[in-house]
Amino acid sequence: TQLLEQSPQFLSIQEGENLTVYCNSSSVFSSLQWYRQEPGEGPVLLVTVVTGGEVKKLKRLTFQFGDARKDSSLHITAAQPGDTGLYLCAGHTSGTYKYIFGTGTRLKVLA
Amino acid sequence: DSGVTQTPKHLITATGQRVTLRCSPRSGDLSVYWYQQSLDQGLQFLIHYYNGEERAKGNILERFSAQQFPDLHSELNLSSLELGDSALYFCASSVGPNSYNSPLHFGNGTRLTVT
Numbered sequence: 467t468q469l470l471e472q473s474p475q476f477l478s479i480q481e482g483e484n485l486t487v488y489c490n491s492s493s494v495f496s497s498l499q500w501y502r503q504e505p506g507e508g509p510v511l512l513v514t515v516v517t518g519g520e521v522k523k524l525k526r527l528t529f530q531f532g533d534a535r536k537d538s539s540l541h542i543t544a545a546q547p548g549d550t551g552l553y554l555c556a557g558h559t560s561g562t563y564k565y566i567f568g569t570g571t572r573l574k575v576l577a
Numbered sequence: 578d579s580g581v582t583q584t585p586k587h588l589i590t591a592t593g594q595r596v597t598l599r600c601s602p603r604s605g606d607l608s609v610y611w612y613q614q615s616l617d618q619g620l621q622f623l624i625h626y627y628n629g630e631e632r633a634k635g636n637i638l639e640r641f642s643a644q645q646f647p648d649l650h651s652e653l654n655l656s657s658l659e660l661g662d663s664a665l666y667f668c669a670s671s672v673g674p675n676s677y678n679s680p681l682h683f684g685n686g687t688r689l690t691v692t
Contacts, residue, residue: 562633564633
């Protein structure tokens with residue numbers, strides 16, 4: 467069974483601070499995606515990483531895929547209240563026809 | 578707006594009852610995925626359909642079933658409902674069944690409350 471563990475589970479920080487969220491698995495994935503979910507809505511895709519060691523930047527968000535394609539991290543620089551939400555990683559393996567979601571990290575950024 | 582439509586938005590029913598959740602995928606998307614999200618938890622994969630055929634099953638209970646129709650909309654049927662089935666049920670669609678560069682587009686979910 468493929469599992470994706472995210473840490474931390476909860477994070478409450480002040481505006482302007484930096485943070486890193488981790489997504490770990492013992493399985494190898496063909497690709498990994500990060501989503502953000504806000505209350506009352508479905509998750510929205512932030513980024514897809516495919517190549518081991520790949521780094522992608524989306525404004526103040528930096529995503530990295532582990533060299534072995536088993537783990538990923540999301541780093542937010544100078545967090546803002548608008549970053550508040552549930553962050554989910556999702557792994558996909560070719561041939562399995564499913565995306566497995568991580569346990570989620572609930573982030574709250576205080577003004 | 579993701580283009581994925583889920584109805585109803587809210588559903589309140591009693592234990593032992595049966596309900597049907599409906600999902601219309603984004604225009605052009607052939608894959609439909611169903612996920613269950615319990616309070617403050619991640620998404621549990623239930624089932625995936627591609628162009629009318631079942632492609633993958635997750636931790637879906639025998640009391641639950643789904644299908645995808647020729648017009649590509651999908652329905653998730655939940656029967657003999659129990660209190661523990663109370664959750665948010667999300668539908669997501671994508672272009673293909675196995676495309677890593679084909680992200681999931683989620684609807685806004687159906688909140689099911691079993692009393």
